[in-house]
Amino acid sequence: MTNHSITPSPNNPRVELINQASLQPFTTFGVSSTCDHLYRIDEIEELRLATQYLEDPLILGGGSNILPMGNITRNVLRVELKGIERVEETDEYALVKIAAGEVWHNVVLWAIDQDLAGIENLSLIPGTTGAAPIQNIGAYGIELSSVFHSLEALELGSGQQKDFLTEDCRFGYRDSIFKNDLRGRMVITSVTLKLSKQHNVHTSYGAIQQTLEEWNIKDPGIRDVSKAVIHIRQSKLPDPAQLGNAGSFFKNPVISASAFEDLKKQYPEIPGYPAGNEVKVPAGWLIETVGWKGKRVGNVGSYAKQALVLVNFGEAKGEDVWAFAQEIIGSVEQKFAIRLVPEVNIWS
Numbered sequence: 063m064t065n066h067s068i069t070p071s072p073n074n075p076r077v078e079l080i081n082q083a084s085l086q087p088f089t090t091f092g093v094s095s096t097c098d099h100l101y102r103i104d105e106i107e108e109l110r111l112a113t114q115y116l117e118d119p120l121i122l123g124g125g126s127n128i129l130p131m132g133n134i135t136r137n138v139l140r141v142e143l144k145g146i147e148r149v150e151e152t153d154e155y156a157l158v159k160i161a162a163g164e165v166w167h168n169v170v171l172w173a174i175d176q177d178l179a180g181i182e183n184l185s186l187i188p189g190t191t192g193a194a195p196i197q198n199i200g201a202y203g204i205e206l207s208s209v210f211h212s213l214e215a216l217e218l219g220s221g222q223q224k225d226f227l228t229e230d231c232r233f234g235y236r237d238s239i240f241k242n243d244l245r246g247r248m249v250i251t252s253v254t255l256k257l258s259k260q261h262n263v264h265t266s267y268g269a270i271q272q273t274l275e276e277w278n279i280k281d282p283g284i285r286d287v288s289k290a291v292i293h294i295r296q297s298k299l300p301d302p303a304q305l306g307n308a309g310s311f312f313k314n315p316v317i318s319a320s321a322f323e324d325l326k327k328q329y330p331e332i333p334g335y336p337a338g339n340e341v342k343v344p345a346g347w348l349i350e351t352v353g354w355k356g357k358r359v360g361n362v363g364s365y366a367k368q369a370l371v372l373v374n375f376g377e378a379k380g381e382d383v384w385a386f387a388q389e390i391i392g393s394v395e396q397k398f399a400i401r402l403v404p405e406v407n408i409w410s
């Protein structure tokens with residue numbers, strides 16, 4: 063690798079290499095951790111070389127869905143490609159191709175400025191556009207898959223470009239092929255979205271409607287919905303710049319309808335939402351009910367306003383967060399016979 067042209071040099075400003083890099087500034091949990099070599103790359107050909115020649119790298123975007131544990135003895139490749147382009151137009155929609163390193167929330171704001179609808183409910187989700195398909199980001203009843211058109215990726219090892227349409231991505235609830243069969247095998251370089259010129263806003267989920275009513279907005283547009291989502295999120299979620307976290311630590315479990323009915327007999331107040339033939343149970347409610355909401359052990363805690371978010375009060379290590387998460391998993395499993403699964407990607 064070292065003799066290769068992706069080696070940073072004054073002639074190659076598109077690659078920055080940091081040896082023994084601290085991952086703290088590059089991940090929102092803010093736990094102390096290093097990696098052997100951090101490559102920051104903002105040019106597609108350099109990225110292609112890196113995917114061919116770097117040995118088994120971990121891929122990093124905005125670091126908002128990662129918990130690093132200890133020092134990572136691997137190469138880490140941070141994708142910093144930039145650019146947004148309207149690549150196709152009809153009267154109904156625009157296809158918009160977005161480079162993987164674009165900050166997701168900036169893309170949402172850009173779309174609203176362009177009067178393009180479809181992602182306003184996904185306002186203020188941290189991270190990059192390239193990571194958005196990995197767990198099919200979702201919030202307030204909308205998932206990336208609802209506006210997804212295609213993506214381009216580079217295969218690790220061969221460096222070959224691979225194109226994926228919606229059906230190839232096998233999107234599910236906070237899930238895709240990139241978390242399963244293709245886990246760690248593709249570097250997404252761009253995502254193309256099909257954004258609508260017709261505006262059908264979705265306000266029924268969560269507190270959006272209530273917020274719009276409080277603001278006396280009767281016929282909301284996409285900008286109003288985005289502002290409401292931003293307002294709700296800022297009032298309910300910890301800002302990683304102030305308090306380290308990676309959003310929801312666990313996925314909401316999806317259980318069979320019969321298992322849900324059994325639980326409902328014991329716990330009549332248990333919330334559940336239809337998920338195909340099954341039922342999605344809010345993990346936050348389970349964690350709160352077993353008593354972990356707002357609890358703190360050392361430097362780790364469950365956030366007082368949203369139990370599903372685990373927070374780093376400043377000096378926590380990845381191992382401390384993981385130990386805390388195990389306690390929660392144990393308590394929930396003991397009481398409800400439901401095993402919580404982390405949504406956050408654990409790096410060790």
Ligand code: FAD
Pocket residue numbers: 090120121122123124125126127128141162187188189190191192193194196197198199200201248249250251299300301302307308309310407
């Ligand atoms: P990273 O954390 O850098 O990486 C996440 C995973 O994607 C890793 O496995 C990484 O290897 C892989 N990856 C990253 N970039 C690429 C790439 N270019 N190619 C291939 N693999 C890649 N998520 C939601 O779905 N909905 C929410 O509402 C939401 N709210 C959040 C709120 C807060 C406060 C926080 C901190 C997080 C929240 N998240 C939410 C989680 C997180 O923002 C998303 O998962 C986001 O898509 C992660 O983007 P990232 O660039 O930070 O990815």
Ligand code: NAP
Pocket residue numbers: 200201202203266267268269298299308309310311314335344345346368405
């Ligand atoms: P909330 O509104 O308090 O709701 C709690 C849970 O119930 C959510 O997880 C949500 O599932 C589910 N829910 C609520 N209303 C629903 C409905 N009408 N139909 C189906 N499911 C419903 O949640 P919150 O914590 O304030 O978060 C608001 C939104 O932002 C949610 O969509 C949440 O996923 C998203 N968010 C995600 C992260 C993350 O890191 N992944 C972090 C913060 C917020 P869903 O999660 O499936 O929507």
